[in-house]
Amino acid sequence: MTEGRHGRFHKQSLFYGLGETGQKRLEKGKVLIIGCGGLGTPVINLLVRAGVGFLRVVDQDVVEMSNLHRQILYFPEDVEEETLKVDAVKKYVHRLDGQIRIEAVNQRCTGENILELMEGIDLVIDCTDNFPTRYIINDGAFKKKIPWIYGGAVENHGNIKTFFPDGGPCxxxxxxxxxxxxxTQRADTHGVLNTITGMIATYQVSEAIKYLSGNREKILKDMIHINLWENDYxxxxxxxxxxxxxxxxxxxxxL
Ligand SMILES: [Zn+2]
Known part of the structure; x- marks a missing residue:
């Protein structure tokens, strides 16, 4: 029998790339997730289920009906009650795993608060939907010497790239x-498939797991572009x- 904490991650630590050592490292990981929307919610879901020990999540919006098709941590009652996204995320994460530490920050990420948001963090995951915020993240991450994983998805396509502050490129x-x-194309105007947000988020978390478990050499150095509708990779x-x-x-x- 594999019960309790050990049992929860048993199938993951059996995987040769992680093992018990990699899993233990993951459990010590501290990740900042900026944006709790179409990318942020599947990213958080997978990081928590993988056992990453500490999450700081940042968003300033409330849950809306048009979020539900792709923002997988929210429910219709969150829409009715106009719940803040970060509060809904916290509730979901606590229900899923009471041992994960989560800090919910109801703020917009700006040049003024980014360094504070990155305090004590090992890795930043960009789950925003706009470029101005990504430039703030890029500057903050390079100044603080923290790697960050860019992700973007709209319509039927998306991109991902991990940036390391020890040398660039950025x-x-x-x-x-x-x-x-x-x-830029935006979900508001061009729409977005829930499969592309899910896929880009999955790729981001996969790279995050590699980094946090001590397998940085496995991370792809190039940017990946995926178009699910045209089957173009x-x-x-x-x-x-x-x-x-x-x-x-x-x-x-x-900054
Ligand atoms: Zn650069």
Missing amino acids: LRCMMMHPLEKNE ETISLPKNEECPCCVKEYYEF
Whole structure:
């Protein structure tokens, strides 16, 4: 019989890539999740079930009916009661695993609070839906020397890339300035399939598990682009910009 805490993660620690040692490391992991929407909710669900020990979750919205098709931690009563997303997340996580420590922050992530949000954190997962916030995350993560995992999904396609602060490249190497809201596709205007948010989130958590369990060398260095509707999968290599203000010159203008 495999009961209790050991039993909960038994099938995971049997996996050769983790083992008991990797599982123990995961349980010590401290992760910051920015955004509790289409990416954030499946990311949180999988991290908690994998046994990651501490989560700090950040969001400022309340649950809406149009969230339910893809934001998998919420229920119709959360919509009726206009529950804050971070409160609904906390309730769900406590029900699922009372030993996971979770800190719910009902704030928007800004250049002013990002360093404080990253305090004591091992890894940041970007689950936002806009580029301006990602540039704040990029600057904060490089300044604090914490890796972060970019994820984005809309319509039928999505991207993921892990950025390591020890050397780059970073998000600004890829694109010097953030695209404005009207320059990008958004779920509000273009819609989004729940399978693409689920898939990008799953990929993000998979990379997170590798990092937190001490298997950094397994993390893909390139960016992955997936289009589920057209069955198109590609990896895109991002060269470092030797003039990059962030990862080369250490000038963090979004903070
Ligand atoms: Zn850079």
